[in-house]
Amino acid sequence: MSAKGLLIAAPRSGSGKTTLTLGLMRALRRRGVAVAGVKSGPDYIDPAFHQAALGRDSLNLDSWAMDEGLLAALAAQASDGAELLIAEASMGLFDGVPAEPGRTGASADVAAALGLPVLLALDASGQAQSAGAVALGCARFDPRVKVAGVVLNKIGSPRHLRLAREGVEAAGLKVLGALPKQAEVVLPERHLGLVQAAETEALEARLEALADFVAAHVDLDAVLALAAPLRVAAEERSGLARAALAPPGQIIAIARDAAFSFLYPHLLAGWRGQGAEIRFFSPLADEAPPHDADCLWLPGGYPELHAGRLAANQRFLDGLRAFAASRPVHGECGGYMVLGESLTDAQGVVHPMAGLLSVQTSFAKRKMTLGYRDVTLLADCALGPKGHRFRGHEFHYASIVALGADEPMALAADAYGGAPAPAGSRRGLVSGSFFHCVAEVRS
Known part of the structure; x- marks a missing residue:
């Protein structure tokens, strides 16, 4: 039809x-x-x-x-x-x-x-x-x-x-x-x-x-x-065109609930179309990542509205830390915040997060960041190999209180000709940033 x-x-x-x-x-x-x-x-x-x-x-x-x-x-x-x-x-x-x-x-x-x-x-x-x-x-x-x-x-x-x-x-x-x-x-x-x-x-x-x-x-x-x-x-x-983003693993663990819901459907469809299997789990339900996955993806969403609950969910946090010891983990926006040291909520309460990255974020003083980003990776990570380019965007009200000592994940440029600047964080097999990926740039 x-x-x-x-x-x-x-x-x-x-x-x-x-x-x-x-x-x-x-x-x-x-x-x-x-x-x-x-x-x-x-x-x-x-x-x-x-x-x-x-x-x-x-x-x-x-x-x-x-x-x-x-x-x-x-x-x-x-x-x-x-x-x-x-x-x-x-x-x-x-x-x-x-x-x-x-x-x-x-x-x-x-x-x-x-x-x-x-x-x-x-x-x-x-x-x-x-x-x-x-x-x-x-x-x-x-x-x-x-x-x-x-x-x-x-x-x-x-x-x-x-x-x-x-x-x-x-x-x-x-x-x-x-x-x-x-x-x-x-x-x-x-x-x-x-x-x-x-x-x-x-x-x-x-x-x-x-x-x-x-x-x-x-x-x-x-x-x-x-x-x-x-x-x-x-x-x-006929479906011969390529997918937007290569799957980060054969079996991908993805957080999905009211705190982690921002993952583009075309990415999921593309990963499945390339043979990847998806395993959803709920951090808000205190579920640990699936043990048989070989990559973990924490999407964006509203973790700032559930920070206290996430900080108390020890099974989720322990499972996340154990996973990151041997397999790649990537966080986009809200997922990046949860991978960090702490998240300050709208009332100013500081909640400890996973501590897999050194970034500290806050929702107490809202400042909107919005715009397209053209990102080049500085090292291999779950998003892709070093040197690969991706296009997407940022949209968040949270801010970085302290970036810590981690290396940046990428260089990011906006759509208005500004010079690329370091963005995100990486440590070991863990990476994250406020960048939401839409598609890889391929020549």
Whole structure:
């Protein structure tokens, strides 16, 4: 089956993309449409909501971190067996970093690469006919991208709707729906974005309410009609394209629970596709790493919210230390914090961690660090061999109190031309950093 697709985007963050995306996904699924989902950009949380809404995994597509072949192959993988691929944009449609055309990380790059028409979610609060000018600007800004329809959001009254609709239609664009202001459909948030899908109270009921809300105010048939065939080559559909990252072992132990949940689905799928076996375990349940694994991966997540519990889970910590004595261990972001000497929580309480690295981190004074990273390894580690390059990102509010005496894991550069700087820590078979890997850079 060859899927059609569309991208749900907006002029800026906070315009209602996720509400519209989840509502459409569940509403169309209820109608019997085989829907698949992807998220543009580095985001762990939204794909989990896609999975909950659709009952199938959602992947990330990132035009800065992934080359065009990998991006297309993952789109083909995500849409396998589906009739419709719904891609959710990040930030504003054209927001990215300075880079060559098509590699800026903007959601517009994904739309252009895959031939996805754009359904624009437009927050019309505080304006009326001027909504048409905003929509027209989005439609004309990039000739690679086709804005095929608009859904107005945060409509306050019938008069407001009439004026905003007239403005958009005067710009030559179709209005496919209008969502009234309704606080009841808002999903709960915390410091890294939405509360994770697995922790959202009454998630199934919320998704059903979103579907009801969107179905009542958006023309679902018109949305289906604007989708276009995915622009994906035959060899990418056949799965011949390479995986994003080589597996760090044949049997990989991966922490997975509310404290360790940030691992990209495309990495897991790629590792399994290359024959690796995955063994999940829960540090929060005081489980030791599986004894038969030959590599251990501690993903990011929210260990700062569970620091006291993790510090008290001696079976987990002893098992982690014993594992690291003979086999590679790698920590990303939250995992890096747990591998360190200590983690200070939001109340200023210092909790001892595994002590496998000398770094000390704190969540007491929040400072957001956000951005793409191009990383070159300074030594062999679980992430890969010395000298190999990887692209990914950082997104955290924790800070380093003391780095300690460990050697840096890598040199990391941002996307703005800054000089590479030492990043992360390594000691023996243990490595870690705040860097979240998306893909290896291969020539």
